Amino acid sequence: MNIDQTVTRCQTAGVRLIRFLYCDNGCIIRGKSVPIERLASRMMSGQGLTVAMQAMNMLDRLQPVEGMGPVGEIRLVPDPDSLVILPYAPDSAAMMCNMIKLDRQPWEVCPRSFLLRMLHRLTEVGITMQAAMEGEFTLLREESPGQYIPIDTGLCFSSISMMATAEVANAMVAAFEDQGISVDAYYPELGHGQHELPLRHVPALRATDNQIQFRETVRNVAAQHGMIASLAPKPIPDQAGNGCHIHWSLWDLEGNHSLIYDPNDPYLLSETGHHFIAGVLAHLPGLLALTAPSFNSFRRLKPHSWSSTYTAWGPDNREAAVRVVSGKWDTEADTVNLEFKAADASNNPYLALGGLIAAGLDGIERKLMPGSPTLVDPGNLSEEERRQRAIYPYPIDQNQALDALAADQVLMDALGPDLARAYLAVKRSEYTAFSEADIEFEIKHHLYKF
Structure with a gap:
C-alpha cells in the first residue's frame, strides 16, 4: 500500500491512533502513536526517536553505548504493508517501523533493517x-x-x-483473522495453563512482523478476558517452558520450487538444505544469544525437555536443535520444512531470523555438511558417543551465549559493529542484573514483559 491507501484504510476503519512499533535490543516491543490527522505527514517524515532507546535494556536502564546517549535522533518510518487494524484496542491500528537516520539511510542499529539485509543476501x-x-x-x-x-x-x-480456554482461544483466533494473520492450529500444551497457536508460513519479513502482532494480540486478548498471557520462556519455573520454534523453507526467486526438498534423499532433504542446517549448527552457540536471548531462556533449555540442548539435527526429532519436519501426504515437495527449536518469544524476531539466515548462508557458501542425522534423543547418548558424532552441548546460560556470539565472526560481521556493540552491551547488563537478584525478581520482570 502507499500512503494515501494507508490513510484511507485507517479512516474507513474509524482509526484515531496509529502505533509506530519497533522491537528493541532488549527485545521489548515499543513505539509511539500518531493521530490520524498526522498520519500522512509522519509516514513521509517519520516519527522522531532518540538514539538512546537502542541502548535501553529490558529493565529500562540505559547502557553506556558510544553514540547512543542524549544527543542524536533517528526516525521511525512505518512499512505500510505491515498495517493492521487492532481488534483489541479501540480505534487503533499499528505498523512496524524501520529506523532511519536523518540522511534517510537505514540506521545500522535497526533490527528490522538487519533482517532486510540478510534477506537481500539470500536473494543474491x-x-x-x-x-x-x-x-x-x-x-x-x-x-x-x-x-x-x-x-x-x-x-x-x-x-x-x-x-477451560474455549472462550479466550476463540477470541484470539478471531483477533488474528481480523488482522489478516492466518492461524495454523490451536491446542493445549504440556505445562499447566500452557497453550499453543502456531501461525501459518508467509514470506520471512511478514513472519517476523506477524510475531510482533502475535505477542501483542495474545497478551491483550487474554487481558480482556481477565487473564495474564505470558510468553516468557519459563514463567512457572517447575512447569514446561514456552518456546517459539522457528519454521522455515527455502525457495527459488519466483517462489515456485522448494530448494530444501529432494525426493531422492532418505529424509527428502536437498544438498542446499544440508548445507543450511550445517551452518546453523556450526554457529549455534552464538546464535542462541539472538534466538533464546534472555536470562530466563536458559531455564527452558534443559535435557529431555523437548526444547533441545545439543547441536544435533534429525528427521522429526523433537530433541534436536534442527528438526526436518516431514511433509504432508502427497504434497511433500511443498511442505517439507525445517524447524529450529532453541528459540523463544523473549527474542527480537528480526535479530533471531536474521541471525539464522546469516548462519545458514555461511553453511551454503562453505558447503558445510551437518554429519549423520540423530535418530534418538541426543541426551541419551554418552558423552563419548556425542563427541564422536560432533554433537556438543549448548552454552549453559545467557552470559556464555553472549560470549559465543562475541567470538563468532560470521554473526558479528552480519550484525555489523554498531548493532553488535549495542546488543551485547544491553544483554550483558541484563545478565548482570538478573544474576545478582533472586528468582522472584527474574520471574516478575520476564512474566509481564514477554
Whole structure:
C-alpha cells in the first residue's frame, strides 16, 4: 500500500491512533502513536526517536553505548504493508517501523533493517525464504500481588484444557483473522495453563512482523478476558517452558520450487538444505544469544525437555536443535520444512531470523555438511558417543551465549559493529542484573514483559 491507501484504510476503519512499533535490543516491543490527522505527514517524515532507546535494556536502564546517549535522533518510518487494524484496542491500528537516520539511510542499529539485509543476501544467491513462528504461552490469573495461578491443570492436548480456554482461544483466533494473520492450529500444551497457536508460513519479513502482532494480540486478548498471557520462556519455573520454534523453507526467486526438498534423499532433504542446517549448527552457540536471548531462556533449555540442548539435527526429532519436519501426504515437495527449536518469544524476531539466515548462508557458501542425522534423543547418548558424532552441548546460560556470539565472526560481521556493540552491551547488563537478584525478581520482570 502507499500512503494515501494507508490513510484511507485507517479512516474507513474509524482509526484515531496509529502505533509506530519497533522491537528493541532488549527485545521489548515499543513505539509511539500518531493521530490520524498526522498520519500522512509522519509516514513521509517519520516519527522522531532518540538514539538512546537502542541502548535501553529490558529493565529500562540505559547502557553506556558510544553514540547512543542524549544527543542524536533517528526516525521511525512505518512499512505500510505491515498495517493492521487492532481488534483489541479501540480505534487503533499499528505498523512496524524501520529506523532511519536523518540522511534517510537505514540506521545500522535497526533490527528490522538487519533482517532486510540478510534477506537481500539470500536473494543474491537465488533464494527466498518462507517462515512461521510456533508460539507457546501460559495463561494465568493473579490471585494476589506476585502470585500467579495457571487457568487449568489439564494434560497435554487435553480436551479439558480446551474447554477451560474455549472462550479466550476463540477470541484470539478471531483477533488474528481480523488482522489478516492466518492461524495454523490451536491446542493445549504440556505445562499447566500452557497453550499453543502456531501461525501459518508467509514470506520471512511478514513472519517476523506477524510475531510482533502475535505477542501483542495474545497478551491483550487474554487481558480482556481477565487473564495474564505470558510468553516468557519459563514463567512457572517447575512447569514446561514456552518456546517459539522457528519454521522455515527455502525457495527459488519466483517462489515456485522448494530448494530444501529432494525426493531422492532418505529424509527428502536437498544438498542446499544440508548445507543450511550445517551452518546453523556450526554457529549455534552464538546464535542462541539472538534466538533464546534472555536470562530466563536458559531455564527452558534443559535435557529431555523437548526444547533441545545439543547441536544435533534429525528427521522429526523433537530433541534436536534442527528438526526436518516431514511433509504432508502427497504434497511433500511443498511442505517439507525445517524447524529450529532453541528459540523463544523473549527474542527480537528480526535479530533471531536474521541471525539464522546469516548462519545458514555461511553453511551454503562453505558447503558445510551437518554429519549423520540423530535418530534418538541426543541426551541419551554418552558423552563419548556425542563427541564422536560432533554433537556438543549448548552454552549453559545467557552470559556464555553472549560470549559465543562475541567470538563468532560470521554473526558479528552480519550484525555489523554498531548493532553488535549495542546488543551485547544491553544483554550483558541484563545478565548482570538478573544474576545478582533472586528468582522472584527474574520471574516478575520476564512474566509481564514477554
